[in-house]
Amino acid sequence: MNRSETLASLHLSARRRLADAGIESSALDARLIVEHFTGTSRTDAVLRPDAPVADTIAREIEAALDRRISGEPVHRILGYREFYGMRLSLSTETLEPRPDTETLVDAVLPFVHETAAGEDICRILDLGTGTGAIALALVTQEPRAVAVGADISDDALATAAANAGHLGVSARFSAKKSDWFSHIDGLHHLIVSNPPYISSSEIEDLQNEVRNFDPRRALDGGPDGLEPYRTIASGAARHLEKDGLVGLEIGHDQRHDVTSIFERAGYELLSHYKDLGGNDRVLVFRLQARPDGSKKTAWQRK
Numbered sequence: 651m652n653r654s655e656t657l658a659s660l661h662l663s664a665r666r667r668l669a670d671a672g673i674e675s676s677a678l679d680a681r682l683i684v685e686h687f688t689g690t691s692r693t694d695a696v697l698r699p700d701a702p703v704a705d706t707i708a709r710e711i712e713a714a715l716d717r718r719i720s721g722e723p724v725h726r727i728l729g730y731r732e733f734y735g736m737r738l739s740l741s742t743e744t745l746e747p748r749p750d751t752e753t754l755v756d757a758v759l760p761f762v763h764e765t766a767a768g769e770d771i772c773r774i775l776d777l778g779t780g781t782g783a784i785a786l787a788l789v790t791q792e793p794r795a796v797a798v799g800a801d802i803s804d805d806a807l808a809t810a811a812a813n814a815g816h817l818g819v820s821a822r823f824s825a826k827k828s829d830w831f832s833h834i835d836g837l838h839h840l841i842v843s844n845p846p847y848i849s850s851s852e853i854e855d856l857q858n859e860v861r862n863f864d865p866r867r868a869l870d871g872g873p874d875g876l877e878p879y880r881t882i883a884s885g886a887a888r889h890l891e892k893d894g895l896v897g898l899e900i901g902h903d904q905r906h907d908v909t910s911i912f913e914r915a916g917y918e919l920l921s922h923y924k925d926l927g928g929n930d931r932v933l934v935f936r937l938q939a940r941p942d943g944s945k946k947t948a949w950q951r952k
């Protein structure tokens with residue numbers, strides 16, 4: 651790039667560099683990078699194409715394009731990713747939240763609203779919270795909801811707490827260090843989790859962008875990818891309110907395995923959901939045992 655750049659020339663050269671390097675999403679990634687480092691929007695690119703861009707900024711963009719070309723995902727370079735309409739900061743030990751995970755939020759949100767309407771509160775536990783994505787989406791959508799976001803990573807917990815602060819929901823979100831349930835107290839109406847669910851041996855086959863930039867601890871579900879589900883199935887009942895639910899993201903081929911793990915632990919599958927790509931992605935369970943004969947709520951009968 652030469653050193654007397656305008657917004658339009660930078661957009662064009664960035665797009666060309668990424669396309670020439672064979673980056674699949676070159677147009678989008680180039681736009682996101684240029685907008686981020688110049689602090690401009692799509693409207694600026696249309697209304698002020700000749701706006702001059704300082705050399706220092708052009709050099710930052712060049713460095714970001716180099717990182718993208720060497721395989722780093724664009725949102726890692728930007729340091730944030732949008733999830734459920736929120737801008738969430740990322741850090742070294744957080745997974746980039748994925749659009750598929752929004753399916754889990756959509757699946758449990760009606761229950762969160764219903765519980766909050768009936769109880770004036772809905773207590774949520776998000777196991778393996780990462781950036782806080784799932785818990786923060788739920789508490790921002792339901793003002794009476796409160797959430798504990800648990801993770802084993804200090805870095806992830808600090809990031810989740812900072813994200814809660816930026817979203818103005820710190821009073822209703824607490825980040826808690828816990829090895830799954832090890833440091834969790836109290837009863838929750840809803841337990842949600844998108845645990846690591848890739849088998850250890852499959853991790854080496856993942857796309858470079860996932861394997862090299864998402865933290866291994868966020869991906870590795872043990873020898874068969876199911877270990878975290880076994881741990882959650884065996885511990886959840888001690889932390890669930892009566893009539894509480896467990897909502898889980900799963901790998902596309904794990905519906906039957908995860909269902910039998912939870913059925914063996916005394917749960918029944920209430921519903922399952924596919925992601926936008928048509929893959930099995932979310933399971934919602936409730937405890938089978940109902941010794942007091944209490945009825946399912948309207949939401950649970952749907």
Ligand SMILES: C[S@@+](CC[C@H](N)C(=O)[O-])C[C@H]1O[C@@H](n2cnc3c(N)ncnc32)[C@H](O)[C@@H]1O
Nearest residue numbers: 745747778779780801802829830844845846868
């Ligand atoms: C697939 S990521 C999900 C992150 C986030 N919930 C999301 O959906 O974007 C799994 C998360 O589980 C956390 N984790 C891994 N092992 C854990 C454990 N033993 N106890 C608690 N959290 C754990 C990882 O640090 C990571 O943040």
